[in-house]
Amino acid sequence: MNIRSQVSMVFHLDKCIGCHTCSIACKNVWTDRKGAEYMWWNNVETKPGTGYPTKWEDQEKYKGGWESNGNGKLDIKSTSKARIVPNIFHNPHMPSMDDYYEPWTYDYQNLFNAKEGPDQPTAEPISMIDGEKIDVQAGPNWDDDLGGSPIYAENDPNLEGLTEQQRLQLSSVERLVFFYLPRICNHCLNPCCVASCPSGALYKRGEDGIVLIDQQKCRAWRSCVAACPYKKTYFNWFTGKSEKCILCFPRLETGQAPACFHSCVGRIRYLGVLLYDADRLEEVAKLPDDQLVEGQRSLILDPHDSAVIAQAKKDGISDGVIESAQKSPVYRFVMEWKIALPPHVEYRTLPMLFYVPPMSPVQASKPEDTIHHETEDLFHDIDSSRVPMKFLANLFGAGHEGGVRYALAKQKAVRWHRRAETVGDISRDLADRILHEANCTREEADEIHKLTSLCTFEDRFVIPPMHREQAIEMMKEPHEHREETGFGFVGGPRRGL
Amino acid sequence: MNSHFLDQFLFVALPYVCLFTFFLMTIYRYRMQTFSYSSLSSQFIENKQHFWAVVPFHYGILVVTAGHLIAFLIPRTVLAWSSHPLRLYVLEISALIFGILTLIGLVGVVVRRFSNTKIRKVTTVTDWILFGMLLVQTISGIGVAIFYPWGSSWFATNLSPYLWSIFKLNPEIAYVAAMPHLVKLHIVLAFLTIGFFPFTRLVHLLVVPNPYLWRKPQVVRWYRRPKQM
Numbered sequence: 001m002n003i004r005s006q007v008s009m010v011f012h013l014d015k016c017i018g019c020h021t022c023s024i025a026c027k028n029v030w031t032d033r034k035g036a037e038y039m040w041w042n043n044v045e046t047k048p049g050t051g052y053p054t055k056w057e058d059q060e061k062y063k064g065g066w067e068s069n070g071n072g073k074l075d076i077k078s079t080s081k082a083r084i085v086p087n088i089f090h091n092p093h094m095p096s097m098d099d100y101y102e103p104w105t106y107d108y109q110n111l112f113n114a115k116e117g118p119d120q121p122t123a124e125p126i127s128m129i130d131g132e133k134i135d136v137q138a139g140p141n142w143d144d145d146l147g148g149s150p151i152y153a154e155n156d157p158n159l160e161g162l163t164e165q166q167r168l169q170l171s172s173v174e175r176l177v178f179f180y181l182p183r184i185c186n187h188c189l190n191p192c193c194v195a196s197c198p199s200g201a202l203y204k205r206g207e208d209g210i211v212l213i214d215q216q217k218c219r220a221w222r223s224c225v226a227a228c229p230y231k232k233t234y235f236n237w238f239t240g241k242s243e244k245c246i247l248c249f250p251r252l253e254t255g256q257a258p259a260c261f262h263s264c265v266g267r268i269r270y271l272g273v274l275l276y277d278a279d280r281l282e283e284v285a286k287l288p289d290d291q292l293v294e295g296q297r298s299l300i301l302d303p304h305d306s307a308v309i310a311q312a313k314k315d316g317i318s319d320g321v322i323e324s325a326q327k328s329p330v331y332r333f334v335m336e337w338k339i340a341l342p343p344h345v346e347y348r349t350l351p352m353l354f355y356v357p358p359m360s361p362v363q364a365s366k367p368e369d370t371i372h373h374e375t376e377d378l379f380h381d382i383d384s385s386r387v388p389m390k391f392l393a394n395l396f397g398a399g400h401e402g403g404v405r406y407a408l409a410k411q412k413a414v415r416w417h418r419r420a421e422t423v424g425d426i427s428r429d430l431a432d433r434i435l436h437e438a439n440c441t442r443e444e445a446d447e448i449h450k451l452t453s454l455c456t457f458e459d460r461f462v463i464p465p466m467h468r469e470q471a472i473e474m475m476k477e478p479h480e481h482r483e484e485t486g487f488g489f490v491g492g493p494r495r496g497l
Numbered sequence: 498m499n500s501h502f503l504d505q506f507l508f509v510a511l512p513y514v515c516l517f518t519f520f521l522m523t524i525y526r527y528r529m530q531t532f533s534y535s536s537l538s539s540q541f542i543e544n545k546q547h548f549w550a551v552v553p554f555h556y557g558i559l560v561v562t563a564g565h566l567i568a569f570l571i572p573r574t575v576l577a578w579s580s581h582p583l584r585l586y587v588l589e590i591s592a593l594i595f596g597i598l599t600l601i602g603l604v605g606v607v608v609r610r611f612s613n614t615k616i617r618k619v620t621t622v623t624d625w626i627l628f629g630m631l632l633v634q635t636i637s638g639i640g641v642a643i644f645y646p647w648g649s650s651w652f653a654t655n656l657s658p659y660l661w662s663i664f665k666l667n668p669e670i671a672y673v674a675a676m677p678h679l680v681k682l683h684i685v686l687a688f689l690t691i692g693f694f695p696f697t698r699l700v701h702l703l704v705v706p707n708p709y710l711w712r713k714p715q716v717v718r719w720y721r722r723p724k725q726m
């Protein structure tokens with residue numbers, strides 16, 4: 001056993017209101033720069049929909065993630081070692097700007113400088129790359145709320161395996177339904193982006209598992225952009241360097257939540273440490289599709305177990321981090337309650353951002369549009385909810401419904417339990433029966449309820465002490481270090497000639 | 498006398514200035530502005546023409562450069578190998594083919610960068626100068642291959658000793674003084690390109706990602722490495 005700690009995340013989709021505050025917070029802090037205008041390290045997409053970049057989940061097209069190479073080993077789908085040499089000049093699976101969108105602004109100067117004439121001057125859209133007028137065709141979130149157009153929803157890769165009727169159920173006008181999927185880098189345990197970099201510029205931080213790109217080492221080979229199945233590394237077209245979500249590590253190191261977490265209006269975001277066994281990563285990443293969700297859970301260790309604590313200490317994890325792992329809200333969602341699931345686990349990068357699948361309205365999918373308060377078929381409405389189970393399973397279970405059904409049933413049971421407690425319109429017996437069938441107890445339901453709807457900042461973000469200053473002190477005299485390091489660049493980074 | 502002076506300048510002074518600049522500036526730039534070491538790929542902006550320009554160019558120039566390098570390093574072996582006429586033909590023709598491939602790719606690169614307004618935005622003056630130099634260099638190289646054939650042999654007997662004499666700090670320009678003008682142009686431009694190298698995007702050549710092939714797939718960095726590892 002080789003225990004490491006990972007700063008992990010949970011997004012509670014049932015609470016996301018699709019407001020994009022998170023995306024704006026991130027944009028303002030990190031990507032409001034030349035060459036990065038088109039990047040949305042945090043983006044929010046409407047599901048069903050094609051997302052950003054368009055159809056990123058279609059790995060037939062993008063070849064992201066890992067694949068089995070037949071002799072029990074995993075290979076990078078886009079450019080494995082054997083393929084990197086002939087493909088280094090032109091990466092065959094690299095998305096281009098057309099797959100995202102061309103960033104634009106408006107020609108505001110024209111409002112002031114236009115010659116006098118019969119019409120009001122207008123500020124026409126102009127490209128942020130070459131300054132030419134452009135005919136804007138798409139933007140990063142133009143599929144928002146299905147954007148008034150069926151093409152986005154119909155082309156969602158997750159619709160694979162859904163029957164014609166299920167597809168209709170999603171898109172017929174009066175019954176139309178959607179939910180939001182906010183996305184950031186998953187800071188995976190088996191990151192394809194890191195493994196694919198010819199320069200070795202990408203790395204995972206040993207202490208907290210944050211995946212970063214060393215800007216000094218990146219040489220624009222673009223492999224990571226093609227390799228990440230979630231399309232969460234981006235190519236800066238101006239500096240010739242790839243960039244990605246840094247989980248706001250400068251904020252984390254000073255005890256603050258990342259900007260998107262901090263600003264989240266729906267309070268859907270949770271952050272905490274998980275301890276995992278790094279020796280078993282490869283074995284788990286190779287499991288068959290239907291065992292991946294459970295396999296990934298089996299990597300995560302119980303931070304209350306004394307054997308785990310002893311080993312963690314031996315592996316150099318500080319007491320503060322262990323304590324923080326014990327309080328981790330992520331551990332509760334993922335391991336204790338098992339209602340948070342990794343996205344597209346079939347890409348085999350072992351993502352460490354987990355999603356609580358969303359509940360969706362039920363009634364309109366029933367034949368008669370009456371509301372049954374006390375149906376005895378307790379989980380009927382989960383299977384007949386307007387977002388078909390199969391769709392959620394494609395997103396959060398590699399096509400297998402078990403994990404999603406379990407998570408939805410439990411959420412459902414919590415609601416019935418709370419209704420019995422506070423509204424009182426259903427009987428205690430019935431609520432208990434539902435709880436029992438959803439493998440939940442009253443106490444657990446109350447805790448889920450509390451962490452879901454009554455959570456404070458401190459409940460949601462349990463940020464481990466990162467001890468960066470101590471780490472530096474151990475290696476070097478702090479004053480000496482300060483003299484040498486500065487802000488990391490001499491004279492600031494300059495684009496190459 | 499006058500032409501002797503010119504030869505002295507072009508084939509003794511200039512090479513040393515260029516080589517000195519090359520070594521000094523690449524190291525300086527690597528140390529002070531590592532960030533600027535990048536291939537500055539434009540594939541992200543335009544993905545289709547890119548293939549037809551960049552791929553032939555790179556394959557062409559890599560093979561041609563490697564050929565020059567081999568003839569420089571092991572002239573005797575090359576001579577021995579091509580003493581057989583058939584082998585000589587194969588060598589000559591493949592060199593020419595890769596030279597033409599380079600030219601096609603290079604023209605593609607220039608046309609692509611010029612015709613696409615977005616890519617023009619990420620193309621600097623340095624790039625245009627470099628493209629001009631490479632263009633002349635490739636054309637003169639193809640010209641040499643056509644008009645002064647059996648280059649693989651006379652390179653080994655004449656140019657290789659000259660180049661070695663430069664590196665041995667005992668330049669002997671007798672070898673090159675008698676060369677035709679086209680060959681001289683090619684040699685001078687080669688040194689100029691080497692001198693210009695550290696100021697251009699060509700530096701990405703020096704950071705070719707070889708360790709990738711044998712490193713472990715995952716990279717982890719620690720601030721403080723746990724004791725037992």
Ligand code: SF4
Nearest residue numbers: 185186188191193228
């Ligand atoms: S989500 Fe993509 S960019 Fe982030 S760690 Fe995983 S593979 Fe890398």
Ligand code: SF4
Nearest residue numbers: 016019020022264266
């Ligand atoms: S800020 Fe929160 S609620 Fe709003 S879109 Fe982002 S994740 Fe959803």
